[in-house]
Amino acid sequence: MTGWARAAAVARKDLRMEWRGRAAAVTSLLTGLLLVLVLGVALGPDPARAAAVVWVAVGSAAAVGIPRITQAEADQQALEALLLYPGRREHLYWGKAASLAVLLGAVAAVVLAVAGVLFALPLGGRLVPLAAVTGAGVASLAALGTLLAGLLLHVRGRELLMPLLLLPLALPPLLACIRLTDAILTGTPAGVWPGVLAAAVAVFGLACPILFEVVVDDA
Amino acid sequence: MSGSAVLGTAAMLLLAGAVYAGLVASPPDAFQGDYVRIMYVHVPTAWTAYLAVATTLVAGVLFLWKRDPRYDALTRSATELAVLFTGLTLATGSIWGRPVWGVWWTWDARLVTTAILFLIYCAALLVRALADDPRRGARLGAVVGILGAVDVPLIHYSVVWFRTLHQPPSITRGEIALAPPMLRALLLSVLAFTVLFAYLLALRVRVARLEDVGDGG
Numbered sequence: 158m159t160g161w162a163r164a165a166a167v168a169r170k171d172l173r174m175e176w177r178g179r180a181a182a183v184t185s186l187l188t189g190l191l192l193v194l195v196l197g198v199a200l201g202p203d204p205a206r207a208a209a210v211v212w213v214a215v216g217s218a219a220a221v222g223i224p225r226i227t228q229a230e231a232d233q234q235a236l237e238a239l240l241l242y243p244g245r246r247e248h249l250y251w252g253k254a255a256s257l258a259v260l261l262g263a264v265a266a267v268v269l270a271v272a273g274v275l276f277a278l279p280l281g282g283r284l285v286p287l288a289a290v291t292g293a294g295v296a297s298l299a300a301l302g303t304l305l306a307g308l309l310l311h312v313r314g315r316e317l318l319m320p321l322l323l324l325p326l327a328l329p330p331l332l333a334c335i336r337l338t339d340a341i342l343t344g345t346p347a348g349v350w351p352g353v354l355a356a357a358v359a360v361f362g363l364a365c366p367i368l369f370e371v372v373v374d375d376a
Numbered sequence: 377m378s379g380s381a382v383l384g385t386a387a388m389l390l391l392a393g394a395v396y397a398g399l400v401a402s403p404p405d406a407f408q409g410d411y412v413r414i415m416y417v418h419v420p421t422a423w424t425a426y427l428a429v430a431t432t433l434v435a436g437v438l439f440l441w442k443r444d445p446r447y448d449a450l451t452r453s454a455t456e457l458a459v460l461f462t463g464l465t466l467a468t469g470s471i472w473g474r475p476v477w478g479v480w481w482t483w484d485a486r487l488v489t490t491a492i493l494f495l496i497y498c499a500a501l502l503v504r505a506l507a508d509d510p511r512r513g514a515r516l517g518a519v520v521g522i523l524g525a526v527d528v529p530l531i532h533y534s535v536v537w538f539r540t541l542h543q544p545p546s547i548t549r550g551e552i553a554l555a556p557p558m559l560r561a562l563l564l565s566v567l568a569f570t571v572l573f574a575y576l577l578a579l580r581v582r583v584a585r586l587e588d589v590g591d592g593g
Contacts (some may be wrong), residue, residue: 304523308516313506321499325492326523360526368519371440 160248167239167252172259174229182260185222189214189268197275207276208338214272215265216331220320222264223302225308226257236310238331240373250303250369257306258299265291286341293341293354294334301327301359308372330357380582383575392566394420397561405558414472416561420569421468422490425461426453427573429493432500433525436518445588446581448514453580455521456498462494489532496524510591 161318175181175265192214239249269291271281280287305322309315324331335352340347398416405412431454439447469487470480481487500520507513554562 173470304448304519308503311508311512312503312516313508318499318502318506321495321502322520325496325499326526328489328492362528364523368522371515372519374515 164248168255171256181222181225185218188221189218221282228307254303297330304365380578387572394565394568402561415566418468422465428458432521436521449584458497
């Protein structure tokens with residue numbers, strides 16, 4: 158079995174478990190939708206604020222859902238078994254990151270669609286650039302989130318610490334997604350933000366798999 | 377006289393010199409008046425905060441690479457100093473901002489990201505403290521410290537990306553916009569804070585090593 162086949166097997170296993178329980182997907186999605194509603198009521202229906210509302214909601218939804226992706230490993234000491242399988246731990250990281258990206262991508266798509274209806278956003282005709290920005294934003298959140306889920310596996314109160322770690326560390330991609338989503342919706346220039354988002358994806362994509370091997374190391 | 381005692385004495389003398397240069401030898405600013413003297417504390421504090429973040433990054437990488445407990449003591453100490461000096465940077469910035477801008481806080485990117493950096497390093501200390509095993513906590517704390525350092529370039533460049541109330545840096549490459557006596561006071565203060573940082577770091581590392589011995593590590 159090649160490394161990438163192992164990564165795909167881990168991703169399939171995580172997605173199948175999530176499909177059966179749906180705990181992370183449902184709680185993340187409801188948190189995201191709740192934040193869209195609360196922020197919408199608090200800030201008013203101005204479409205100019207919609208991009209910020211969407212990405213704050215997606216970031217918070219991710220902070221709620223991510224601790225769940227290592228819940229099975231934590232509950233049943235299954236991480237040790239996973240780590241004992243032959244092959245590099247990097248592939249375990251990529252498998253978990255891929256399943257998390259699918260989960261967060263679905264949450265972000267629903268949050269964006271609901272915000273589009275509630276804020277009367279002109280989403281039609283802009284779906285391709287919006288999907289590209291959402292995909293890159295979700296990729297950076299998944300890359301960072303997978304590392305943090307592994308990092309907090311053996312820390313007391315990991316659900317409490319996840320937002321404290323994820324939201325500040327993910328600030329660059331979140332700010333970039335807010336500005337880019339706003340630029341797409343209003344037709345204004347994107348400025349430096351595509352570069353910021355690409356840099357966030359590259360930095361998290363390179364650093365997090367290396368650091369993941371350190372955090373799951375039992376030595 | 378031990379190395380840290382020499383550093384401590386040098387820090388005291390340099391700080392006394394910086395107080396004289398900042399409060400007596402340098403003139404008031406044409407626009408800000410005497411309030412500009414807060415700069416002689418604020419800018420060196422921010423510099424020291426960056427120095428602490430850089431030390432955390434380098435020591436963290438060395439610890440994860442070599443697994444030498446001495447590097448862990450250095451990472452732990454630098455993380456605590458990063459929290460202390462980012463906190464002081466925010467406090468002195470607010471004290472300077474109130475008379476000059478009329479507000480304690482502005483939603484300027486550099487302020488926000490400094491506050492974010494402060495929170496990240498607080499989280500690094502929390503992760504270290506709440507890990508179920510101190511050796512694992514050392515590794516996890518180092519990882520968060522390394523990730524936190526990723527945010528520093530954003531802080532630096534955000535002043536260029538966001539055009540807000542925060543004044544652009546006065547000292548840039550090849551262009552110095554400060555009067556010579558003010559520049560001398562500022563550089564002396566930066567030097568004094570750098571030596572103070574080295575002294576505090578040496579002291580904290582010694583305490584951390586003693587704690588490790590006490591814990592049987």
